[in-house]
Amino acid sequence: MKKMILTGVTALALLTGGVIGSGSIGSSVEAAQATLKFKDVPSTHWAAAAINSAVEQGFFQGYADGTFKPGSPVTKAEMASILGRLTDQPNAAIQETNNFTDVPEWAKSGVSAAIAKGFISPANYNGKLDAKASLTRGEMATWLAQGLSVVDSDYKQALSDVTNTVIPAKEYFTGKLASNQKNAVAVALGTGLMSVANDKNFGTDRTTTRAEVAVLIARYASVAKTKPADFQGLNELRAVGLTGTNLSIIAPQYKKTAKNKFLNSYDYSKVTDNFSEVRNKELVTVTNYADVKVKNWIIVNPYVKGLNRSIYYPVFVDDKEKLIRGSYHSFVEFDLKIIRSMSQLQAGSLLQSPSINALKSPNSVSFSEYAAPHINSSLDNKGIFNVKNPIYWAKGLLHFDKDLTTQVKLITKEGTDFNVTAN
Template identity: 45%
Template sequence: MKKRMITLLAIALIFGACLGWGKPASAAEGSFKDVPANHWAKKAIDYAVSKGYLKGEGNGSFRPNAAVTRAEFAAILDRVSTNEVKANVGSFSDLAGHWSEKEVNEAAAKGFLNAGDYSNGFKPGTALTRVEMAKWMASGLAAKDEDYKTALSDTKETIVPVTEYYKGGLNKADYPYVSVVLGTGLMSGYPDDSFGAGKTTTRAEVAVILQRYEGTQEKAASSFQDLSELREVGLTGTNVKTIAPQLSITDGGLLKIFGKNVNLRNGIATIQIHHYIFIPGSSMADLGSVYGKMFVDKEYMVNPKTYLVLIDETVTPNADNFTYQKYLGAIDNDFKAGFRVEGDVSTKFGYKTPPNDGSHFFDKGKGIRMWSAGMFIKTLPENKDRYSTTVTANDGTSISVVYKK
């Protein structure tokens, strides 16, 4: 009998080891022949394996460059998530008997994915796209914390600081999900500042993202400045309260003036203001705003004593031969606004800004939407305790941006 008990115990231990039971893998156990010591994601891979979020292939390899499938990522999210499981969330028609059936259904029950989005089948072996990944993680955060759910609503109309925002390649319905993952740092763009919505993600990249998600799910949405900016811009058209809280917007706020006609000097043109974006940074390493890379070329610096202000406006000339120089001459405020966005960032991101070579840009009676740049001082001269600029619409509506000591 004793021999039989020992045999059964040995079988159980072997069976458990095969299923990945037991203590987490040590650093040595987490080493893979295809993940050298100098691999950029080695620490994240070893951590993910030690926590049981990811597993090797059983032959000593990890396949760090392999694309992650829908089934794999759903299972991984189920493992890392601290969300509560909710019942009656639907099921997936093509998962019966699949190895991932239980974990995919649990991931859905935790709020990461919706069975209704896959009415033609989940297709578990399909490589997961980056926009799907963004949607799943943002949805999971929203299911856990009501403020993340509100953040998804707040960012429906925001400006997303990726090249696809103006150039195309990112559906408007995906703005909120991409905003949440960018705003929390869960995901980032590529070196060319594109998001790559349709691209896939490797197992190595997922290991890094998982480590971020593990921490992010325990943090409040309000703790992320970038997300706060994206939310404020989506709701109000400006990020001033997040970036420059010492500035006050009076007379009802910028929304009161946005979209209304404002006459330039001598009625030579009218403008409609759509957005004000404030960038406070003093170096390319720390621009201080999620929008910095969108509007500040690496060859140009932001004066540390000022805020760079980007103005999204529609300019409609009322005169023939309206030039950029005439436009600058018609600007009448203390803002020193209306200058072109310097460098190549406008071309990179695909928005318009006035040319600096005198080429034709404006046509009488035709509105052209563009971004111009201005500045606003951060600190007041010793002999002043207030600095302001005012914009007044044709119907008399006005707003003031005021700096007070």
């Protein structure tokens, strides 16, 4: 059996635990045997398999006391060293220089390798990596998303496409998601690379643990081998970012309403099925209580499970919710400017559409847990709006039954007619 070559750094890792920096990796058998001794990683631990794999591959070692310390944080230097050792990761087309002045000697080669592979961009820092600081989940998402953009240029395009998307994380709805991490968080969620916690927060400021890193190594390898278009969640996030709706992903049966459904005198050239042409535009209303804009329109199919579910399902829908006659959920983010005064009931008369209706917000437990803006936050105890510019999410139904209204139409004051019907 080939013996492990111990550099000074590797020997230190073996003695004290942690991440292996430079040097050769020992045999997988030796590493696998080492994992059996981790008294704090029982077989029932949620990351046991990933930890065993990460140790077997030489990314981690245990501690001298027989523990792995799965809940301990990982520093930026340690994570950079791990990423730099991913052999399947190609080098970035444009090579940046490692100009960090605060990286410890043992991690310099690892950080340089992580930069070469595109995970870390020194241009985003001011000469210091803060290498000894614990890596946050937000920065982790950024590093991994940047790495994916090197693997496949479409991941790079995805990072751009999600700029204006709705992100299924509590921080997004509460306005606490940093703009410089938003796109990376979207890609991390859309690919399943990372997820929100039980409190519905992504946790951008939370530290990344050794157990989490072990899992992320395996997930990253899997995602990097998958085309972006194969992730429905990412497709939805990109579609919402570019157009304002995921309709074409979740309900492709809805198409541009046929010309023969209009009067011959109607200017059909104004009809579109591109929601981006009416997104954030002032709409023609039935009543004149408020100026109305629609920021985003999310569709959720409640009849599918697993990976076929919309990435937005957990935000808006509880499993117990039942709909009528095969309808889908329709959720709309409204931006209203009330002209004088308006009641909640009058808001429901603005557009008079079963799908695009400003009357009420979702009443699901999920919706409240994600803290998305609710209509009730803008109403007084008599149901009158007490703010002039309420922005909130409302719910409706998207019908497929021909006996119900399947047509969805929004007309801007400029004359553009978004008009789609279920086929």
